[in-house]
Amino acid sequence: MKNTKWMVMVLAMSAAAASLADAQSLVRSARFGGGGTAPIGGTFTYGLVGLPPTFNPFTVQSLTDAYIQYLWFPQLVQFNSASGQYECYACANFQQKGLELTFNLRKGMTWSDGKPITADDVLFSAQLHADVQVNSRQRTNFQQSGKPIKWSKVDGDTVKLTLNAKDAAVLELASWPIVPRHIWQPIFEKGGAAAVNAAYGVNTDPKSMVMAGPFLLDAYRPGEEIVLRKNPNYWVVDEKGNKLPYLDRVIGKNYADTEAWLAGYIAGQLDFFQPLTIDDVQGARQAISSNRLDANLKINITQTAITSTILCNFQNVDPFKAQLCRNLKFRKALSYLIDRDTIIKVGLGGLGKPLYGPISSGNTRWYTDSVYVEGKTKFSYDPAKAVQLLRELGFTKKNAQGLLVDGKGRTIKMNALVVSTEALQKLAAPIIIDDMKKVGIDASFTVADNGSVINPALRNFNADGTRNFDLSFTDFGGVSDPPTRRNLYNLNGVAHIWNLNRTGQSQPAKTESFELLLDKLVSSGLSAGDLASRKAIYDQFQTVAASNLPLVYLYTRGLHVSYKKRVVNTQDQLTDPVGAFQSSANGAVGEGINFLDTIGVRK
Secondary structure, three states: OOOOOOOOOOOOOOOOEEEOOOOEEEEOOHHHOOOOOOOOOOEEEEEEOOOOOEOOOOOOOOOOOOOHHHHHOOOOEEEEOOOOEEEEOOEEEEEEEOOEEEEEEOOOOEOOOOOEOOHHHHHHHHHHHHOOOOOOOOHHHHEEOOEEOEEEEEEOOEEEEEOOOOOOOHHHHHOOOOOOHHHHHHHHHHHHHHHHHHOOEOOOOHHHOOOOOOEEEEEEEOOOEEEEEEOOOOOEEOOOOOEOOOOOEEEEEEOOOHHHHHHHHHOOOOOEEOOOOHHHHHHHHHHHHOOOOOEEEEOOOOEOOOEEEEEEOOOEOOHHHHHHHHOHHHHHHHHHOOOHHHHHHHHHOOOEEEOOOOOOOOOOOOOOHHHOOEOOOEOOOOHHHHHHHHHHOOOOEEOOOOOEEOOOOOOOEEEEEEEOOOHHHHHHHHHHHHHHHHOOOEEEEEEEOHHHHHHHHHHOOOOOOOEOOOEEEEEEOOOOOOOOOHHHHOOOOOOOHHHOOOOOOOOOOOOOHHHHHHHHHHHHHHHOOOHHHHHHHHHHHHHHHHHHOOOEEEEEEEOOEEEEOOEEOOOOOOOOOOOOOOOOOOOOOOOOOOHHHOOEEOO
């Protein structure tokens, strides 16, 4: 059977690297479509629910804009979602000896302005990512157990990573965006971390932006679209030696929501659509069956590794609410009020699974079903049990408005933030909030823009170290190894969002004992000597997380995609769900390189 290549807005990269006469180019494997070729030229158009708020690789914080790291800036290694391994990308090869890893850069790689990509670029990028004031999304990758790791230069094309301790997922520590030193060093020297964070905003002239991915920014029209053009200096080829990408241009059109996105797809404006809700699936299916759309539709390709959660703010500006969120009984009560089965049935058409812990069942290597025991590590929908826990917290009576009150006359007033571009969050929120109201919680939700409202609310501190939100619906992308996401569960992690450490701190000002244990288990799982030992540690990690609920876990969902038949060089099935899906709202998903460099379109 002809080997085809699947577009899920991301493509895993090949492990193969070949030396050509004039450069060391990365060769796409036939297993991922490199053996087949696509028509050269043409434009591929896809939809976005919300355009990226920045083009800066250091300040991206959400899944919806993180794809710029994969499209525009190289990494030494990148995650192959099909093999479940990190593999060479900007490095031609690497060698490990004890606690040292040496990476040899590919010869002949250049930035879009023609200047070579060198070891100096790698080291300066590492310096910026590790800077606590820059506070890069990748900062956790420059520490082990809170201690800095060391990057050094061997020669112009070689860098060395020196670890503090053994790390089973060591290549994750080398998977961060590399930027051109000749562009970013003057910015840093002139204005420090603040200038770095302000650079490459959406108002930056595309002609002045130096990158090295398959595509370059051609135009950005706020609220409308983002246009990418082929990078003639890209250093990846197919197995026949043809330079990639095949496409000349890529256009990402902005839509208010997935309903508008679907309408645009059916109207012929787009080549690709990623259904999220069951209504999206049915809409695409009906358009295809009625011959309004000449397209393929793939349903429930795999169970995704993305985890949908509600986080409760341990650092609430209201001391009473902060106290509630830090109380395990309250977090358990919230979990008992989540009707996961109804959310999955109504929103996903049954194509999802309830989630009670930190690892999706789609991550079959690490997920352990026996960990989850009802009442101990699993708190499925049971409002009566929620009421009992709230009574144990002192909320034994209701006032005239039907709200629970404690002995001091205090009610439980909680508002949940919902991302305006996330269809499933908007569907789940009223179901959950309604169940909270039924038991006497004064609950509400606010739908808001992630970039301008929600992300600042989650990350900005008041002078006293508090933050101004109660609850937030938050989705986390899945990774294969470590399955725990060190930047989420390590105390110094930039995604440790329920109890966040302030810039410059190694951990939150006040930590709970279970957080310390989770932090220890993440590190122990990475330094364990064999797979069986690591599995046992991560089973314990799941147990601690599921029983203490740093996040209230909701559900995972199936992956569905539809694309016009004019799109070629696609893979029809995914063999590994890990990293295969990040967000329906963006043009890149997973932990690997974007698929756009190897697909093509028929004229």
